[in-house]
Amino acid sequence: MKQYLYIMSNKKNWPLWEIFVRSKNGLEHRHFGSLHAADAEMALENARDVYTRRNEGVSIWVVESKNITASNPENNGEMFEPAHDKVYRHPTFYDLPDEVKHM
Amino acid sequence: MSEEQIRSLENQFEARIARDEKIEPKDWMPEKYRKTHIRQMSQHAHSEVVGMLPEGNWITRAPSLRRKVALLAKVQDEAGHGLYLYSACETLGISRDELYDQLHSGKAKYSSIFNYPTVTWADMGAIGWLVDGAAIINQVPLCNTSYGPYARAMIRVCKEESFHQRQGYEIMIKLANGTPEQKELAQDALNRWWWPSLMMLGPTDAESIHTEQSMKWKLKRKSNDDLRQQFIDQTVPQAELIGLTIPDPDLKWNEEKGCYDFGEINWDEFWQVVKGHGPCNKERMKARVGAWEEGEWVRDAAMAHAEKKQERKQKQAV
Amino acid sequence: MKNENLYNYILGIADNSLILGQRMGELCGHGPSLETDIACTNISLDLFGQVRSYFQYASKIAGDNRSEDDIAMLRKEREYKNVLLVEQPNTDFAYTMARQFLFDVYHLAFLSELQKSTDLTLSAIANKCIKEVSYHERFSSDWVKRLGDGTEESKAKMQDAINYLWTYTDELFHQTEADKIMVSEGAGVDVTKLKEAYYKNVGDLLEVATLEIPESKYFQKGGKEGIHTEHLGYLLSDLQYMQRTYPNMEW
Numbered sequence: 218m219k220q221y222l223y224i225m226s227n228k229k230n231w232p233l234w235e236i237f238v239r240s241k242n243g244l245e246h247r248h249f250g251s252l253h254a255a256d257a258e259m260a261l262e263n264a265r266d267v268y269t270r271r272n273e274g275v276s277i278w279v280v281e282s283k284n285i286t287a288s289n290p291e292n293n294g295e296m297f298e299p300a301h302d303k304v305y306r307h308p309t310f311y312d313l314p315d316e317v318k319h320m
Numbered sequence: 321m322s323e324e325q326i327r328s329l330e331n332q333f334e335a336r337i338a339r340d341e342k343i344e345p346k347d348w349m350p351e352k353y354r355k356t357h358i359r360q361m362s363q364h365a366h367s368e369v370v371g372m373l374p375e376g377n378w379i380t381r382a383p384s385l386r387r388k389v390a391l392l393a394k395v396q397d398e399a400g401h402g403l404y405l406y407s408a409c410e411t412l413g414i415s416r417d418e419l420y421d422q423l424h425s426g427k428a429k430y431s432s433i434f435n436y437p438t439v440t441w442a443d444m445g446a447i448g449w450l451v452d453g454a455a456i457i458n459q460v461p462l463c464n465t466s467y468g469p470y471a472r473a474m475i476r477v478c479k480e481e482s483f484h485q486r487q488g489y490e491i492m493i494k495l496a497n498g499t500p501e502q503k504e505l506a507q508d509a510l511n512r513w514w515w516p517s518l519m520m521l522g523p524t525d526a527e528s529i530h531t532e533q534s535m536k537w538k539l540k541r542k543s544n545d546d547l548r549q550q551f552i553d554q555t556v557p558q559a560e561l562i563g564l565t566i567p568d569p570d571l572k573w574n575e576e577k578g579c580y581d582f583g584e585i586n587w588d589e590f591w592q593v594v595k596g597h598g599p600c601n602k603e604r605m606k607a608r609v610g611a612w613e614e615g616e617w618v619r620d621a622a623m624a625h626a627e628k629k630q631e632r633k634q635k636q637a638v
Numbered sequence: 639m640k641n642e643n644l645y646n647y648i649l650g651i652a653d654n655s656l657i658l659g660q661r662m663g664e665l666c667g668h669g670p671s672l673e674t675d676i677a678c679t680n681i682s683l684d685l686f687g688q689v690r691s692y693f694q695y696a697s698k699i700a701g702d703n704r705s706e707d708d709i710a711m712l713r714k715e716r717e718y719k720n721v722l723l724v725e726q727p728n729t730d731f732a733y734t735m736a737r738q739f740l741f742d743v744y745h746l747a748f749l750s751e752l753q754k755s756t757d758l759t760l761s762a763i764a765n766k767c768i769k770e771v772s773y774h775e776r777f778s779s780d781w782v783k784r785l786g787d788g789t790e791e792s793k794a795k796m797q798d799a800i801n802y803l804w805t806y807t808d809e810l811f812h813q814t815e816a817d818k819i820m821v822s823e824g825a826g827v828d829v830t831k832l833k834e835a836y837y838k839n840v841g842d843l844l845e846v847a848t849l850e851i852p853e854s855k856y857f858q859k860g861g862k863e864g865i866h867t868e869h870l871g872y873l874l875s876d877l878q879y880m881q882r883t884y885p886n887m888e889w
Contacts, residue, residue, distance in 0.1 A: 229623045230417050231671065233410060250473070251407040252673055253416060255622035255784070256629060262777060263673040266680050267400055271480070290347050369672070376667035380660060380873075383880035383889035384707045385693070388663070389686050395666050396679040403672045441880055441889075491889075499887055607668065615670025617795070618731045621788025628787060 232281055234260040236268055239276035246278050254279075337537060342468040345411040353537060354412050357467050359428075360539055362414075365405035366423045366430035370604050372398045374438040375447060383441060390487050391444060397484070401477045408469040424609045426596065433520045435598030442495055442502075442509035448488015449558070450510075450517040454551050456485060458521065461541035489558065496562040503563075510559065511567040518582075519590040521548045527587075552580050644757070645699045646719070646816040647826055649709070650862060651752075652692035653720035656710060657870070658741060659685030660877055661728060670731055677777060681738070684770040691763045711881040715871055716864035719814075723806035725861070725870045729799070732785055732792070736799035739778035743839050744810045746775050747832045757825040779843050786847025793848070800844065801852050808857035810836070 231253040237246035249268045254260035260279040268274065288296055304310045313320060321329075330350050336343070343349055372395050379395065382388035406416045422428035433451055438444070459481070462474040495506035522528055522544035534540035542550070552571075559566050570583030592598065639645055662682035669675030693706035700709070723741055728734045749771055752764035785796040811833040813821075820826025841851050860866065880889070 229620070230415065231619060231623065233407075250404055250476075251410070252403060253671065254673065255619075256626035258780065259622065259626075259673075259784075262780070263677065265773075266677040267403060267673060270396075270400070270676075270680070287346060290344070372667035379663045379666055380876040381879045383884075383887075385686060385690050385710055387889055389683055389690075392663055392666060392679055392683050392686070396676055396683070399667070399672050399676045399679070403676070406672070494889055499884075501884065502887060611668040611670070615674075615731070617789070617791050618670035618674075618785070621792030622784050624792075625784040625788040 231255050231259075232283065234264075234279045235282050235285060236260075236264045237278040237280070238264070238268055238274040240273055241275055246276065249273075251282060257281075334536065337466045341466075342471065343466050344468045352533075353467075356533070356537070356539065357470065358409055358412050358414055360534075361405050361409045361470055361473075362419045362422065363429050363431075365402045365409065365419065366428055367434065368398045368402035368405065370423075370430045370434045370608060372402075373604055373607050374434055374436070374600075375444060377438050378441060378444050381441070382444075387444075387491070394448070394484050394487055397480050400480070401473075404473040404476055405470075408467075408473040411469045420612060424605070424612065426605065429594070431520060432590065432593040432598060433516050435593050435601045435604060436512070436516055437600050439512075440505050440509060442491070442505035443513065445488050445491030445495060445506065446509035446513040448484055448486075449492050450488075450513050450555065451520065452481065452485040452488060453555060454517050454520050454547075456481060457547050457551050457554075462539070464538060464541070466538045492564070493562050496564055506562075507564055510564050514567050515585065515589075516593075518548055518552070518585055519587075521551060523587070523590070524585075549579055552582055556580055639700055639702070641699050643816045643819045644825070645696055646814075647820045648692050648696040648699065648760075650719045650814060650816060651748075652689050652696065653718050654724050654741070654745070655685040655692070656689045657718070657720040657873065658724040658738075659683075659689060660873055661724065661726075661737075662734075665728055665734065678734075681774050681777070684767075684774065688763070688767050688770070691766070695759050695763070707881065711878045715866065715874060718861075718866065718870065718874070719864060720861050720866075720870075721806065721809050722858055722861040722867055723803060723810065725867060725873060726803060726806065727869050729802075730795060731781075732795040732799040733803070735778050735781040735785065736796060736803050738774065739782045739843075740800075740803055740807055740840065741810075742771060742775035742778050743843075744807075744832065744836055745771050747836060748827055748829065751827040751832070755825050755827070756823065760825065782843060782849075783847045786844070786849040796847070797849050800849060801854075804852040804854060805856060805858050807836075807840075809859040809861060812859055812862055814862050 232255075233251050234254055234257075235251050236249045238249045239246045249264075252260065252263050252267055254263050257279055260281075261277055264277045264279055265274075269277070308320075329348055333343075333348065333350060333353075343353075375391060375395050375398075379388065379391055382391050406419060409419060410416060419428070423430065438447070456478070459474055459478055463471055463478055465471045465474065492506050492510075495502040497503075525531065525543045525545045528544055531540060531543060556566055556571065568583045570581065572581050573579075574581045593601070596602075659682045662678050662685065666675065666679045666682070669678055689710065690706055693709045696709055697704055697706055704712075721741075723737060726733065726737055746768065749764045749768040753761050753768065755761040755764065782796065782800075785792040787793070811829045813828070813830055817826055817829065821828045844851050858867075
């Protein structure tokens with residue numbers, strides 16, 4: 218499959234960071250978007266100003282985008298389809314007498 | 321890959337979109353889809369960033385502190401929206417620097433409306449009310465577009481933009497209900513921004529080249545002419561409500577069609593501005609290129625500092 | 639006016655935020671990167687928010703129907719009481735960040751004292767502002783470090799900015815008549831007591847930033863008495879333009 222490669226110029230541009238924000242305690246960090254920053258501290262500061270201007274967060278994680286390893290959608294068949302038919306992992310697979318209302 | 325295989329992939333791809341499935345960055349996509357998206361999203365991002373300039377022009381002169389903070393927050397949002405959209409573009413394998421290069425070299429387009437000057441304070445009202453009004457009509461349907469990162473960016477943009485149009489309309493209300501001098505400012509701004517706002521929704525359907533393909537990919541949900549009609553129908557009553565007159569002698573309610581008829585748009589002016597000869601094209605580019613070039617030593621310094629810090633950390637670890 | 643000292647005292651504090659906010663606002667749309675642009679605008683927004691709290695209070699104290707905007711925009715040049723430091727122009731990003739840093743270190747120390755004011759409104763405002771200003775100080779210190787310890791070019795530019803602005807730092811610690819009275823009443827901050835820690839903190843950070851601490855002992859003053867540098871007049875003509883051109887209107 219064709220990959221889009223890029224020739225980077227010699228100029229060192231601020232790398233890309235992925236931003237994860239916890240909107241309030243009790244919730245998980247969620248991917249909010251990305252931005253550019255020279256280092257992790259700056260990424261945190263920028264994330265605060267870019268993604269939490271309207272009170273959207275109580276905690277921020279920043280990860281440099283190049284450090285994220287992603288699954289390849291080409292392998293989605295072998296990665297995810299085997300889970301489709303494992304219905305016994307779900308409670309509805311099991312029969313209960315009607316008398317038992319909650320389990 | 322053989323042509324047949326590609327065609328089959330393309331068919332599957334189109335079927336996914338037709339089923340309202342979202343396309344994500346690493347999914348296979350036709351080259352044309354990728355290119356069209358980069359073009360549209362970056363154009364959109366450039367418009368946000370260039371769009372900061374005409375309004376930024378009045379930040380230091382806003383007439384009250386309340387207006388000043390609202391305007392600052394609005395222009396800041398535009399920077400944020402530019403950023404979200406550039407980020408969405410970057411998921412397709414093009415860097416922000418390359419996108420800037422396209423903008424600065426004049427290769428990329430941005431919305432022509434920002435090539436008109438903001439000559440009075442009332443223009444802040446007119447831009448918020450009309451330009452943001454027209455933009456919203458364009459943007460809301462994009463929250464549902466087929467490319468995941470674009471749709472997500474647009475959801476954020478639309479949510480944040482909800483105060484922008486109100487901010488502008490409120491400025492207009494104040495002016496229209498103010499002294500005769502203020503009302504005149506408001507009417508004058510409406511006169512100058514009305515036609516460019518109509519043009520902003522794009523050339524007539526007959527002249528629009530990308531529409532059909534864009535409709536299929538949900539990059540566009542309605543035709544330019546439909547959007548324009550929608551904009552006019554919603555804006556005319558808002559003008560009437562505050563006692564301002566739309567500068568179009570041919571504007572008339574058409575009972576039969578249930579919408580407004582309106583006068584001829586000056587498309588020569590539209591194309592002149594698109595081709596770079598509007599009142600402020602050169603200033604806008606100069607300001608953007610200037611900010612980028614003057615910022616280069618700052619960006620370089622931050623990188624150099626980050627590298628030094630990294631080195632020191634590694635040395636300490638040894 | 640019943641409490642003219644308090645009124646003047648509030649103006650002395652608020653004008654610093656007003657003028658610095660205006661300077662930072664000028665940059666909106668022209669920053670070195672989108673991210674930095676957004677951050678600088680945030681600082682400007684914080685400062686204007688503070689200004690509004692102070693002037694709303696001042697307007698109540700004045701009790702003569704002048705609004706926050708009248709106080710902010712309709713005084714004459716000599717009636718603005720900000721320090722000279724904050725009115726210095728955005729010569730380049732190094733000047734902007736150096737100016738911010740040299741003010742933030744002072745501002746933070748000042749607010750933490752103002753929190754203890756016997757004037758409950760002032761202490762409440764200080765309490766709210768201090769969180770914003772702590773962040774400003776972190777942001778500007780980081781940039782002083784980045785530019786100081788970045789490239790040769792950035793170091794030269796940051797050193798130049800620090801040297802140029804240094805002359806305006808001493809004024810931060812001058813006491814005005816209103817200051818003295820307010821301090822004696824327990825409502826005001828004795829700025830003379832902030833000086834030593836200020837130069838220590840600033841010096842420490844400059845050292846980390848590999849910059850030299852200027853040795854000059856010649857300082858400029860006058861802002862607190864309304865005698866400004868030539869830069870302020872132009873800033874005010876922008877700030878006041880609408881109110882002066884269209885007097886007595888609502889916006």
